[in-house]
Amino acid sequence: MSPVPSMSSTLPSLVDPQFVADPFAQLAWLREHDPVHWDEALGTWFITRYEDVRRFFSDPRLSTDRRLARSYRPAPPESWLFHFEQSSIISADPEGHRRWRHRLSAGFTPRAVRRMDQQVRDIVEEFAAPLRGQTGEVDLLAAFTDPIPNTVIGRITGIPPYPGDEARFRSLAQQMMQRFTFFADAAKIERGNAAIEELAEWVMKLADERRQTRADDLLSDLIHGNAGDEALTNREIVVLVAGLVAAGSETTTLGGTQVIRHLLKHPGELARVRADRSLVRNAVREALRFDFGSLAAVNMRFATEPIELAGQTIRPGDMLMLSPASANRDPSVFPDPDRFDVGRDTRDVVSFGHGPRYCLGANLAMQEMACMLEAALDFLPEDARLVEHEADWEQIGIMRRPLRLVVDFGPERRCG
Template identity: 30%
Template sequence: MTQETRTRAGQTPPPVRDWPALDLDGTDFDPVLAELMREGPLTRIRLPHGEGWAWLATRHEDVKLITNDPRFGRAEVPGRQVTRMAPHFKPRPGSLAFADQPDHNRLRRTVAGAFTAGAVRRLRPRAREILDGLVDGMVRDGPPAELVERVLEPFPLTVVSEVMGVPAADRERVHSWTREIISTSGGVAGAERAKNSLYGWITETVRARAGDPRQDVYSLLGAAVARGEVAEEEAIGLAGPLQIGGEAVTHNSGQLLYLLLTRPELMARMRERPADRGPALDELLRWIPHRSSVGLARIAREDVDLHGVRISAGDPVYVSYLAANRDPAVFPDPDRIDLDRDPNPHLSFGNGPHYCTGTLLARMQTELLVDTLLDRLPGLRLAVGPEQVAWRRRTMIRGPRTLPCAW
């Protein structure tokens, strides 16, 4: 990062704002992010870990520009101690998250077949069968039930395990590792142990699948390594984040359902107009604060002038999809949930080359969860007061830890 940063006009840059890791209840929007959005399109932030400061873009237009512009890249990030949210930071070679073109497309091609529209469509009946089995058990036992424990955790875990090719006997321990990795509560040592365990298991699995004709992710990677299309360490680094990504469906769906369970008008609308649930889900996905703080940085590869501010070559830059989804220039009255909002160009699954690989899979699971729970459980409601719902703490992905329900 440059020692001196100036605007084009030679003015002093915006002050560096500390952004602490906040434990927020419910679906409250992060007050620090709200303040940064008011301060300007580009601000500077310092997060709890790493070194120095970074630029933050919050406007929808700027977020789309930066995430699509090759002047901003991720490949340099692993070699830097960029200010960050996570206490642990040890990216592995092959991770799509830190690959720039042309490597990004080369790596993504190896697993793309497992996440196409056709693959997700073929998986849908099996996913519905898994979900129905879980709801059957809950209905059989009767209310009340802990919805996170009974459905929201095991459903995405089972689906992503089948897509990835995780044997049933290994699924619980793989889930325990991914849960530890996305948490910030165990500190560096706990996350490092979980990462070492997960990636050790992935290494053994990829090696064992070299000649496997199946189309799960680990078999696709094993075959790609055998053909020399990717190095083994790249295949391992690519698989880890895909495996961890299943956690997001649990917590995003938990937030969606919490909103429906605490806002009767939303629940009534979803029940009365099932044919319109797709666009309504887009609005809920736009609105929920699905993560804490920001995700992964980019590094400016050259000087870039934006809004009269010079981002110098070597400066780290963050974008906030949460802020972009509340940009009043794109979403009128952005803090209001409008299930009829049209158009709705939300960025909840990212943008540009790093658009979420599992978007179609995540969306399919979310649709099934909402449809199945609302259609099979008449009168679904919280079994406790909203203030008694426990929320995840010290985590990068926000969501309810418990969701006791009756019907």
């Protein structure tokens, strides 16, 4: 039985291109009048108030396991996709989830994070150096914000830094990631499935090598683990690495892109950060709050028990989309929420989730985005200008991802 439609079922669907392009007025309306909204076209509940989003992130009556979706069709057994669906950190039950988190923590010890910190700085510098002194229009997504997060994941994992290999790893990671968006079309699914198989075989081979010879990288840390842990199998290693790639690349690209984009759109705020670099990290968090790629940041849940909320009944098996994009603009938590303000209190931002599934890579992602912004402040001339066209965006379901971030660096400058 499908849920009772809400009063606002006459609203445009969440996939309506106009809503996806500029959702904030409608999100404000939903928060006020229909905070537990049923979207008929998508067959999902859409949760918009801060308090509900934050609570539902860790509500034990809700699961992240996509196999509970009514539309779920299992992948062919023995495909890598099947293993991901059966045994990833996302599909694990609470006990299994605790075990995965513990195992992953072996890759995020203080020593490992220090190593990553230096790797992040080196990688950002690699991509920033050719941008210094540039003139004319430059696509910063292609040249800067897109390659950095995938290169970081590849290098911390232990993918050898040969240019050909890294580019291939990046492209496979991206195809895999796009396959997992809920609204991927058939072509993306097919490309993504092939990418998963290739990536998995690659990581399997590397894992074999690291079993023989330990290196200073995440694969070795995961394989050799915490003292007293049962050894992970190569198959588990592949699922873990694929999970990190899926969770950590596109998200950080989007965050890095949005922080540069919104600072260029708000010259007064950009001037504040230029004048006081201690604002860099808060500017990043503010960009995540203000507009993390419009609706891109939704988090799925599936009800395992009936839930009553705001006059609606959520039934077992129903899908819910939690919307941090909306929660982060809730005026009950963020005064004057539609103002982009790099100095505001961003401690309550829920872009990285909340509770036991709080983003495992949040520190790494913040480090990457802050480093990207620091470098951008150095290579962008004072009069750099954002050049935006509608064609710079692609809509995938309710997500909207930038295809380009074109910035005009201005004419050639003479020294002295």
